[in-house]
Amino acid sequence: MDVGILSVIIFLPMFVAFALLVLPVSAKTTRNFAFLTAIVILFLSFSVYDQFQLSGYMQLREYHKWVESYGIYYSLGIDGFSLIILMLIATLIPCAYLLLWDGRTKGYWVSMLLIQTGICGTLFSQDLILFYFFWEAMLLPVFMIIGMFGTGNRVFSTIKITIYTILGSLFMFVCILYLGVAFFYEFGTWSFELNDIVQITTLTRNEKIWLFFGFMLAFAIKIPLFPFHSWLLETYSNSPTGGVFLLSSIMAKLGVYGIVRFMMPLFPELYIEFAPYFMWLGIFGLLYFGIAALMQVNIKKMFAYSSASHLGFIVTGIFSLNSFGLTGAAYLIIAHAMATGGLFLLVGHMEYNLGIKSIPALGGIAKRAPIFTVFFAIMLLCIVGLPGTNGFVSEFLIILGVFGYSPVAGVVSALTVLVAASFMFWMFQRAILQEGDNDVSKMKDLNFKQIFGLLPIAGFIIAMGIFPEFFLYKIEPTIQHYLHNILEIGAH
Numbered sequence: 001m002d003v004g005i006l007s008v009i010i011f012l013p014m015f016v017a018f019a020l021l022v023l024p025v026s027a028k029t030t031r032n033f034a035f036l037t038a039i040v041i042l043f044l045s046f047s048v049y050d051q052f053q054l055s056g057y058m059q060l061r062e063y064h065k066w067v068e069s070y071g072i073y074y075s076l077g078i079d080g081f082s083l084i085i086l087m088l089i090a091t092l093i094p095c096a097y098l099l100l101w102d103g104r105t106k107g108y109w110v111s112m113l114l115i116q117t118g119i120c121g122t123l124f125s126q127d128l129i130l131f132y133f134f135w136e137a138m139l140l141p142v143f144m145i146i147g148m149f150g151t152g153n154r155v156f157s158t159i160k161i162t163i164y165t166i167l168g169s170l171f172m173f174v175c176i177l178y179l180g181v182a183f184f185y186e187f188g189t190w191s192f193e194l195n196d197i198v199q200i201t202t203l204t205r206n207e208k209i210w211l212f213f214g215f216m217l218a219f220a221i222k223i224p225l226f227p228f229h230s231w232l233l234e235t236y237s238n239s240p241t242g243g244v245f246l247l248s249s250i251m252a253k254l255g256v257y258g259i260v261r262f263m264m265p266l267f268p269e270l271y272i273e274f275a276p277y278f279m280w281l282g283i284f285g286l287l288y289f290g291i292a293a294l295m296q297v298n299i300k301k302m303f304a305y306s307s308a309s310h311l312g313f314i315v316t317g318i319f320s321l322n323s324f325g326l327t328g329a330a331y332l333i334i335a336h337a338m339a340t341g342g343l344f345l346l347v348g349h350m351e352y353n354l355g356i357k358s359i360p361a362l363g364g365i366a367k368r369a370p371i372f373t374v375f376f377a378i379m380l381l382c383i384v385g386l387p388g389t390n391g392f393v394s395e396f397l398i399i400l401g402v403f404g405y406s407p408v409a410g411v412v413s414a415l416t417v418l419v420a421a422s423f424m425f426w427m428f429q430r431a432i433l434q435e436g437d438n439d440v441s442k443m444k445d446l447n448f449k450q451i452f453g454l455l456p457i458a459g460f461i462i463a464m465g466i467f468p469e470f471f472l473y474k475i476e477p478t479i480q481h482y483l484h485n486i487l488e489i490g491a492h
Contacts, residue, residue, distance in 0.1 A: 004062040005051075006076045009044050009086075010120045013037050017113035020106070027106040031097070034109040038094040041116070045090035052083055052474060056481025058126065066130070071180065071190030075126040080478030081330060082123050084471075085257055088334050089119055089250055091456060092341055098453025099345040100242050103352070108149055108242065111141035115246055122254055128176045128192040131262070132169070135218075138251070139165055145243040146235065157238040161231045168218035168228075175214035178207075179266075198265050212267045212274070219263070222255030223311050226285040236304035241348025244300070248307045249341030253333045256314050260326075265486050272321060272487060279319040279402065283413050285312025290419030294426070297359050299347055302427060303340065306383065309420060310336045316413060317398035321489060325401020326479050327472060332394030334464065334471075339382035339391060342457045346376050349450065353443045362431040369445040373432055378458045380428055382465075384421045390464035390471075 016037045020030045052059055058077030066074045078086065093116060118138020125131035139162075147158040179200065180192045186202045203211070221228045236244050264271050286309050293305035314336065317329030349372070350365070366373040382391040395417060403410025446454070464471050483489055 004060060004076070005044060005048060006060055006062055006078065006120075006124045009041055009048070010076075010117055010124065012041065013113040013120075014117040017110045017117075020113075021110050025106070027104065027109065030106045030109045031101070031104065034113050035094060035097045037113060038090075038097055038116070041120075042090045042094055045086050048078065049083065049087060049474070052078070052080075054474065054477050056080065056477040056479075056485065061126075066127075069190070071183075071196075072129045072192055073127050074130060075193055076124040077126045078124055079481075080475035081257065081260060081482075084330060084334060084475055085123055085253060086120070088253075088337050089116070089123075091460070092249055092337065095453040095457055096242065096245050096341065096345060098449045099349065101449050104242075105149070108145065108240075111145045112242060112246075114138075114141040115145075119250055119254065123257065126194050128179070128194060128197065128262075130192075132173055132176055135172075135254075136169055142243060142246060142251070145246075146239045149240040149243070153234065154238045157231075157234040161235045164221050164228070164231045168221040171214040172218035175211045178211060182207075194262065194265065208267055208270055212263065212270045215263050215266070216259070219255040219258040222258070223252055223315065224255075224308060225312065225315060226281060226288055226308075229289075229308055232304055232308055236307075237298065237300050241345060241351070244304075244344045244348075245341050248304075248344060249337040252307070252311055253337060256311070256318060256329070256333060259315075260318055260482065264482055268487050271319075272489070275319040275321050276406070279316050279405070279409060282312045282314070282316030282319065283402075283409060283416065285309065286316065286413065287416045287419060288312075290416065290423065294419065294423040299359050299362070299427065299431060300344075300351075302359070302423065303343055303347065306420065306423065307336070307340050310340070310383065313395070313398060313413070313417075316402055316409075320398070320401040320405045321483075321487065322401045322404050323476075323479050323483060324397050324404060326482065327475065328394050328397025328399075328401055330475055330479070331390060331397060331464070331468070331472065335382055335390035335394045335461070338457045338461055339379045342375065342379040342454060343383070345454075346372065346379070349446070350443065359427055359431045363433075364435040365432045365443055367435065368443040371446050371451060372443075375446070375451075375454045375458060376432060377428070378461060380424050382461045384424050385417060388465045389461050390468070391461075393465055393468045 016033055020033055048060065056079065058079050060078050062076040064074040066072050115138055118134050121134030122131060122138060125134055143158050143162055146154055176192065179197050180190060182200050182203055183197055184190050186200055224232055235247065239247065289305045289309035289312060293302045293309060296302035296305060314329045314332050317325040317332065382389040385391040385395040399410055399414045402413050
């Protein structure tokens with residue numbers, strides 16, 4: 001069987017992880033090989049980016065028999081939307097390794113490698129069964145990282161997120177099987193390939209509605225979208241830095257990706273019909289989670305709600321049904337992942353040095369760690385949406401798109417952005433700038449490896465804010481394809 005570049009990107013981390021697991025090597029050696037693997041994946045991803053043509057259709061396709069008698073195939077492909085998430089993953093993971101360099105065990109690094117395999121497999125899968133396989137597979141090492149290396153009531157957090165995600169995934173799995181059976185009854189052969197499933201014409205409206213919300217439940221839990229967020233606070237608070245980084249920066253974005261990649265072509269009429277409700281739900285989540293963040297004194301809990309707030313903004317963009325909103329949502333996926341991921345890594349560094357998470361127990365860190373403070377400020381300003389950062393470009397495009405769909409919703413979404421500015425600047429003043437009576441003498445500034453790990457993130461935040469067109473042109477044909485060829489609506 002010919003192995004394509006997408007398969008290499010998926011399975012190389014897994015093969016390295018299993019090899020390191022069985023070999024009698026130290027945690028340090030495991031870490032070094034894991035980092036080297038992430039660098040190789042980064043270069044392979046740049047090769048994919050270079051080969052990618054300006055087209056809205058799937059490219060670099062791989063199609064091989066798997067369970068042929070039931071129409072299950074190993075089917076891979078990549079379009080502009082999945083390309084930008086691939087580049088995000090490939091860039092962020094090696095940066096995160098440099099921030100997580102010391103004090104981790106062999107099992108920790110093996111789990112990180114397995115997570116990368118699951119994430120990339122989910123991103124490239126074109127067969128619904130294959131997609132579900134990777135969707136579930138990427139959760140197992142996350143549960144291991146939280147359950148084995150977390151803090152506080154980590155067992156409860158692991159069980160809670162397990163129940164939530166498995167429940168949503170089972171609903172999605174039932175919907176996938178239903179679609180496969182429907183295809184068999186209509187065409188006389190089995191297939192779970194997305195390009196085949198979209199050809200089904202025998203489903204009633206009620207069947208489509210049930211299937212639509214079955215898929216939506218799985219993706220809403222992953223994001224998380226209100227009201228499926230109750231796992232969020234405990235999980236983010238009790239997870240180790242690497243676990244929080246992966247959950248907030250990468251895995252949550254796969255929930256958004258799933259909505260666009262699968263629900264839009266499978267249920268285009270319902271997507272348009274229910275778009276206003278989900279757009280307003282996203283705006284409500286933006287406001288609700290923003291206010292909840294403002295009420296927190298625990299810095300990790302505050303960032304957990306902050307992350308959920310901006311994910312609500314992304315959901316608002318993908319349901320705005322125009323190119324501005326959808327492009328802004330894609331751009332905000334990158335901006336939010338970089339800024340939130342960077343902040344969680346920096347908070348992890350702060351927690352490692354000081355062992356405290358309470359905002360009132362901090363203060364005066366700027367004097368002790370000026371380089372740390374500069375990077376913290378860059379990530380924070382991206383979250384706030386300061387002009388010159390990719391956060392501003394994304395939020396501007398989403399607000400423009402939402403305003404084009406509904407002026408009232410556009411005004412409300414623009415005003416709710418002020419909530420993020422309020423809690424971010426309040427936290428920055430209290431925890432970083434303002435000097436108090438708290439002892440932060442143990443706080444160390446970033447070392448060379450950590451600076452080197454954060455430089456690409458900070459550089460992309462600024463470069464994408466100043467030269468957005470350079471980063472947008474590869475995705476624009478895909479956005480137009482979703483709008484014109486799938487939803488069959490004109491550009492706004």
